[in-house]
Amino acid sequence: MTYRVDLVCPGMTRLLVTFGTGDYTPAVELLRHTALDVGGFDRVLALNDTDVDCPVVGGRGHNSFSWKPLVIARALEDSKEGDVVVYADATMQFEKPLQHPSSPVTLFEIG
Numbered sequence: 001m002t003y004r005v006d007l008v009c010p011g012m013t014r015l016l017v018t019f020g021t022g023d024y025t026p027a028v029e030l031l032r033h034t035a036l037d038v039g040g041f042d043r044v045l046a047l048n049d050t051d052v053d054c055p056v057v058g059g060r061g062h063n064s065f066s067w068k069p070l071v072i073a074r075a076l077e078d079s080k081e082g083d084v085v086v087y088a089d090a091t092m093q094f095e096k097p098l099q100h101p102s103s104p105v106t107l108f109e110i111g
Helices: 022-037 060-064 068-077
Strands: 002-005 014-018 043-047 084-087 105-109
Touching: 014 022, 014 068, 022 043, 043 068, 068 084
Parallel strands: 014 043, 014 084
Antiparallel strands: 002 105
């Protein structure tokens, strides 16, 4: 069985979500800027530690990356059916637009 999603839908919003704190704040702003101006995104949801209630577990990655599923869940809550939600690390930036295929994309195959 093959599941497919078409990335070109009428009325679809392309939402980029990212997370960054402290020293990563400038990188988040650069990502926001390039996503909107170059990457072809309609919206950017840039969150930090005051936006998500993640458990304090220590370790690298700001609480051992415990925030990541919470950030993605928040983005899904802020989107509507048919929207495309993309997560990117704060240190990423767009140099050219996100390419939209002319045919559906295979997410995964079962069997």
